[in-house]
Amino acid sequence: MAYRSGYEDRHDGFYQIPHLVNQWAYYFYHHIRERNIDEIQSMYEVSFLKLSDRYYKAAPWPEVQHIQEVVDQDHVFCLLYKEMYFRHLYARCQPTLRDRCDSWDNYCDLFGLLLTSNVNMQLPNIWLWDMVDEFLYQFQSFCQYRGKVQSMPPEEIENLKKCEAKKVWNTIEVLNILQALVDKSGIVAEVEGDGGARLCEQNGYYPHSSNVLRMLGYFSLVGLMRVHCLVGDYYTALKAIYPLNLHERRYLFTQRIAGAHITLFYYGGFSYLMQRRYLDAVRCFNAVLLFIYENKSQYRNSPQFDQMLKKNEQMYQLLAICVALCPVAAKSLDENVLMQLRERHSDNMTAMNRSDIDVYDTLFREGCPKFVTSTPPAYDQATTNTNQLAFRAQLNAFLLEVRAQQTLPQLKQYLLLYSSINLARLAALMDCDEGALRQQLLCLKNKQRQLKWDGGKDMTAGTWTVASDLEFHIDVDPETGLEMVLVSDTQQVATYAPFLAHHIARFEQIIADLTVPRVAAAPPTAVRA
Known part of the structure; x- marks a missing residue:
């Protein structure tokens, strides 16, 4: 029997730690001392959760002083136990x-x-x-x-x-x-x-x-x-x-x-x-x-x-x-x-x-x-x-x-329709004056440039690249003297080689799995009388 203290001292009375909980703490402690990774992981991931659902579904686990005796009052284990105690408390209580x-x-x-x-x-x-x-x-x-x-x-x-x-x-x-x-x-x-x-x-x-x-x-x-x-x-x-x-x-x-x-x-x-x-x-x-x-x-x-x-x-x-x-x-x-x-x-x-x-x-x-x-x-x-x-x-x-970038999708859609277009006409389509259009074109040009990782272990490093499927520039038409937006489509022809290679490899693996001979089942052994 142990008096409720710490988190539990808001409630009067005594309580008894379930035998399975004491047993869990005892074996958990000894497995840690023996460096038995498989057993530690099983008790950590499986047993602790099962005991939590059975005894402490909406309540905290016993405080560390209540299990100290079964773990030889080991200071390191008590710190590890408290880490799990508080994690459970955060998950199941307020x-x-x-x-x-x-x-x-x-x-x-x-x-x-x-x-x-x-x-x-x-x-x-x-x-x-x-x-x-x-x-x-x-x-x-x-x-x-x-x-x-x-x-x-x-x-x-x-x-x-x-x-x-x-x-x-x-x-x-x-x-x-x-x-x-x-x-x-x-x-x-x-x-x-x-x-x-x-x-x-x-x-x-x-x-x-x-x-x-x-x-x-x-x-x-x-x-x-x-x-x-x-x-x-x-x-x-x-x-x-x-x-x-x-x-x-x-x-x-x-x-x-x-x-x-x-x-x-x-x-x-x-x-x-x-x-x-x-x-x-x-x-x-x-x-x-x-x-x-x-x-x-x-x-x-x-x-x-x-x-x-x-x-x-x-x-x-x-x-x-x-x-x-x-x-x-x-x-x-x-x-x-x-x-x-x-x-x-x-x-x-x-x-x-x-x-x-x-x-x-x-x-x-x-x-x-x-x-x-x-x-x-x-x-x-x-x-x-x-x-x-x-x-x-x-x-x-x-x-x-x-x-x-709010107006840029519309501007980009218009540019995709033309290989060249008069700046004044494009401004009319965009329902803005030429000065505002120039600002939008510059903004689009700027937003298309991004820093992209180029190798190495520094995740902040990179080189500037154009992240767009079109390229454009403004030039003066020598015949008319009008400013023109000249668009060049930089979209690359799609290549399906990596896609096909990936699926060919997958199909070959499936065929290899299907052709592996089955292992014959062992004949039943006679049961001794």
């Missing part, structure tokens, strides 16, 4: 300010221990990713929570001020922890050396060495990108993932952890989108949407399946925006992704081609991440939800770019 502060303290203790001690344990890579992912989710949740200060009672505001003074879930502190994990792990030098080949070959587990700090450092690169993206610093977000390469995925370890892979490409693609690099954004979204399309059946029974589908829908919304703003980018889409895009957003893309700002607004709202402000609100003067301020700043920046 965390209080005290819970948020306690979870922050636990992460600081856990990561601090890993950074300052000689770690020799092995943990499943999926758990290490979940640690980083949950750490950032709780940071995001705290920023969203404090943004609603106008609806808090005075006592809670005072407690929140104390948390801010202690830098609880402070943006700079979060970035410092992630960067410290990256630096201490040495993962940048390792991946820079061979591109991540050995990491993938060994699946992150090297003989006679711990994978904990190494993989936390690797996943922290993704975490750094996410935080910078949430505060609207898209250039630094792409800089932060060096030396990971979004466009060369052969040795990209995140492919083995679906959540990490989706997070990396979602925030990478969004960062490119907000920098008007639509070709690179489409390339990112295409890669990860194809990954989900080919692998989602494996995760159908996973607790992350719903989140995977949500991110999948968000990325199709962002992809629709990219293709509407840069139609030529659609040529690089995989046939399956393009088919799904048309099925989901055909009407929206038609509306965006007519420069319907409301559709852009809606798709951006639904597809963008939940932005946060890097600084706390003015608690004594807060009268509005500051979360909306962060979102509005990014939405307005995006819509400003969209409005700058």
Whole structure:
């Protein structure tokens, strides 16, 4: 019997921890000590969830002091258990300010221990990713929570001020922890050396060495990108993932952890989108949407399946925006992704081609991440939800770019109809004067130029390229003396060789599978009497 304390001390009385829970903690602890990865992963991914559904469906797990005796009061295990405890609490209950502060303290203790001690344990890579992912989710949740200060009672505001003074879930502190994990792990030098080949070959587990700090450092690169993206610093977000390469995925370890892979490409693609690099954004979204399309059946029974589908829908919304703003980018889409895009957003893309700002607004709202402000609100003067301020700043920046291109689809349609046209006549068709038309032509010329990745590990680098299927310039007709818009169609003849080669290879594989001789079933063995 144990007295309810901590989260549970709001209720009077005693309770008894179920025998199966005590047993789970005992074996979980011993498997970690024995570095038995398979058993640890099974108990982490399967047993913990089953016990949660059976005993703690809408309640927190027992606090750490209630299971200390069965785990020999091991300090490291207790920190790991508390990490899972708070993650379950966030998922199934409504965390209080005290819970948020306690979870922050636990992460600081856990990561601090890993950074300052000689770690020799092995943990499943999926758990290490979940640690980083949950750490950032709780940071995001705290920023969203404090943004609603106008609806808090005075006592809670005072407690929140104390948390801010202690830098609880402070943006700079979060970035410092992630960067410290990256630096201490040495993962940048390792991946820079061979591109991540050995990491993938060994699946992150090297003989006679711990994978904990190494993989936390690797996943922290993704975490750094996410935080910078949430505060609207898209250039630094792409800089932060060096030396990971979004466009060369052969040795990209995140492919083995679906959540990490989706997070990396979602925030990478969004960062490119907000920098008007639509070709690179489409390339990112295409890669990860194809990954989900080919692998989602494996995760159908996973607790992350719903989140995977949500991110999948968000990325199709962002992809629709990219293709509407840069139609030529659609040529690089995989046939399956393009088919799904048309099925989901055909009407929206038609509306965006007519420069319907409301559709852009809606798709951006639904597809963008939940932005946060890097600084706390003015608690004594807060009268509005500051979360909306962060979102509005990014939405307005995006819509400003969209409005700058509002007349360009119509202008482009007219240019596609002619090989040359009188400037005055084109102005009449566009229902504007020649001065305004020149500005629109210059704007179209400018928007057709994009920075496109050209190789290397720096995701911010690239060369300027023309992202359009037409080219034009203004010249004076020597016979009439009139200014003419001369259009040259730069659209390349479609080549179907890669498409045919891809399907020939698939058919050959199918034929090879069909011609493999079946293994004869073993004859039934006699049953001894």
